[in-house]
Amino acid sequence: MPHRGLTTGLAAAAGLAMSLALPAIPASAASPAQPASPDAAAARAADQAVASGLGGLSRGPAEAFRRVGLTAGDAGLFYSAYERTYQGLRVVGGDAVVVADGAGNVRDTSVAQTAPIAVGTQAVLDAAKAASAARAQLPTVDSVSAPEKVVLAGTNPKLAYEVVVTGRTATAPSKLHVFVDAATGAVLDQRDDIKTFSSGAESPAQAQPNAVNAAGTGNSYYVGTVAIDTTGSGSSYSMRDPGRPGISCGREGGSVYSGPDNSWGNGSGTNLETGCVDALFSVQTEWKMLKDWLGRDGISGTGRGYPASVGLNDVNAYWDGSSTHFGHSQDNRRQATSMDVVGHEFGHGIFQTTPGGAGSGNENGGLNESTGDIFGAMTEAYANNAKDRPDYEVGEGVNLVGQGPIRYMYDPSKAGDPNCYSSSIPSTEVHAAAGPQNHWFYLLAEGSNPGGGKPSSPTCNNSSVTGIGIQKAAKIFYNGLLKKTSSWNHKAARKATLQAAIALYPGSCTEFTATKAAWNAVSVPAVSGEPTCTTR
Structure with missing residues (x-):
């Protein structure tokens, strides 16, 4: 066995810790004990x-x-x-x-790993100077938050100010968390809430009172004519989901789309309302997948989602920490709202709202980007739409810059990204650093030679891997993600997913063996304390 x-x-x-000393209660006064949920x-x-x-x-x-x-x-x-x-x-x-x-x-x-903390809590640096140092990190600044005094953990913990600077880099919007040394004024670390789809370049909405759920007709560009959940109030309808708090779609910088009837878009790639049809249908599909496959309650895990907007004047799409924004293809003929792109951006929201938050650093950032790609692939597989068949190519429908997909999960090297983990990953650009985990997920779900028209996947150790199917792979990946801390890395992901495979499939070693083989096949080495599964 x-x-x-x-x-x-x-x-x-x-089990021992659950034994607590409680005051005695007279039998006549005691009520029947109710088991804890x-x-x-x-x-x-x-x-x-x-x-x-x-x-x-x-x-x-x-x-x-x-x-x-x-x-x-x-x-x-x-x-x-x-x-x-x-x-x-x-x-x-x-x-x-x-x-x-x-x-x-x-x-x-x-x-999360940190050295012992022993720092003073009185800042030498004035908060205004910390704000000025943070402001200087972006060329274009819209706003600067009030500095908050924090302790920045790690190999050498320090007292710091955290300042959030909102604006733009030279190529993209930014919501940059800057950590300034409270003694010297040096910038210790930076973490950007903005997670873009490509290496190129509002608070959640409340449900309307007295609104009713209406089954709208969406004329999509990518998936054909679909049903979308909208809000109907009297003779007015809007692209706000009444059953999934926070989910809505509107024009970038504008309001949620509304109209006198419940038919949306015209199927054209250049029509922004059509872009919202694709965005709304995709995130509603992702929400269903999260519930049916993973038991997760919405994008946030607490029953909430986030708004989407289309019409971003950029050849990209991004998540900004509380909402998603979708631009267009380079030839301006399609909105960047295909199901895998939408699933990717809301996947950043899932990464951020699982334990450990968004984290920092290129290796963590690569795992974040990969998480977006994986949720996009999972959403496509769940939808199984005839017009946009499930695959493991990222952004093939959008054709963002006229060169097809921007990432290939089964063979990241086709886009110039690394297939295999190495010591260079922590210094690799985050979208490229998505390669090893994307590759691992494909191998776990489909295997190295799946057949049936699915592409073969080269392994880094010349091994052969047998896949276990995307639903099992999704469960193992997601339950591993629930052990994420702010110092998340590939080795931690390996250990967590091996533990998840054991917990999820206690009557079998097949899933564990495949999970381990897939990590070995992308060169993520064994780590101390990882579990084993053997049969007698």
Whole structure:
């Protein structure tokens, strides 16, 4: 029978932690004990694990952990995300995830790596000077936030100011988080909320009161005539989804599209309302896929989504941390709103709202870009639309710059991106750095020689990999992602997905073996503490 190693010591320790001393209550006054709901039991166990410093959750005397999220995964597991504080200041980095089941057993932990924190909390640098240093990081600035004093964790933790500068780089919009040393004024780190589709270049809306769900007819450019969920109020309709809070589509810089009837777009690639049909249908499809395949509640994981806008004057598309924006092809004949592109941009929203947030650095950024590509491919596969058949080519329908797809998941080298992980990935441009994980996902889902008209995929170790299907691959990928911390990297993703394969498929080693083989095939090496699965 299959045997697997995960974290048996943690589960046993958590069982002991659940024994609490409670005051005695007279029998006549006691009410029948009600069992805790699975999510409450998991959260309670996770909080106790954090309080006891279990499984690497150690902290200094001036530090504390605060639970900031609880996400249900598959196999009855719940993932509690924690943010670290130091003397009351928010610590950027040093976050943690605790995995527990609905019976109150802790199954695993994941902690962002940081050196011990021992910094003063009095800033030498004036906040206004920090804001000025941050402002200088963009050539065009629209706004600068009030500096917030934080601790920037890592190999050498420092007291810093975090300043958010909104504006533009030379080629693209930017919402740049700048971390300025509170002692010297040096810029320590930068993290941009803007995640673009290509290496080239509003708050969520509320549902309308008294609005009713209306089944609209969308005349799409990419997928034909489709039904889209819109809002109808009296004789007026709008491209706002009443059943998925936050989801809407309108013109860039303008309002949500509305009209006297519930028919939208004309099927033309140059028509912006048609672009919104594609965007709205795609994100509604992605939402359904998240629920049906992964059990996730909306893009945010908490039942919310984000608005989309079309008509961006750019040969690109991007996610800005709270909304999606779609431009057009270089020849200006198509909006960049194909299903894989829309799935990609909202995939950034999923990456941001899973534990660990968006993170920073090129390796983390590459995994973020790959996550967008993977969610785009998953959405296409779920839709299985006859006009836009599922594939693992990114942006082939948009043909953004007249050279076909911008990425090939089955063979990233076709677009000049690396197929294999190496020590150069942390310094590789983020869209190119998506290559290894994209390649891994294709191998896990389809294999190296899938047949049936699907492309073969070269492996970095000349091995042959047998795929397990995209739905199983999606579950393993997503449940691994729920263990993400701010220091997420390929080795951490390997370990987390191997653990997910064991948890999701306890009666089989097939999925685990394929997950491991796919990582080996893209040269992500084994890591200390990763699980095993053997049969007797």
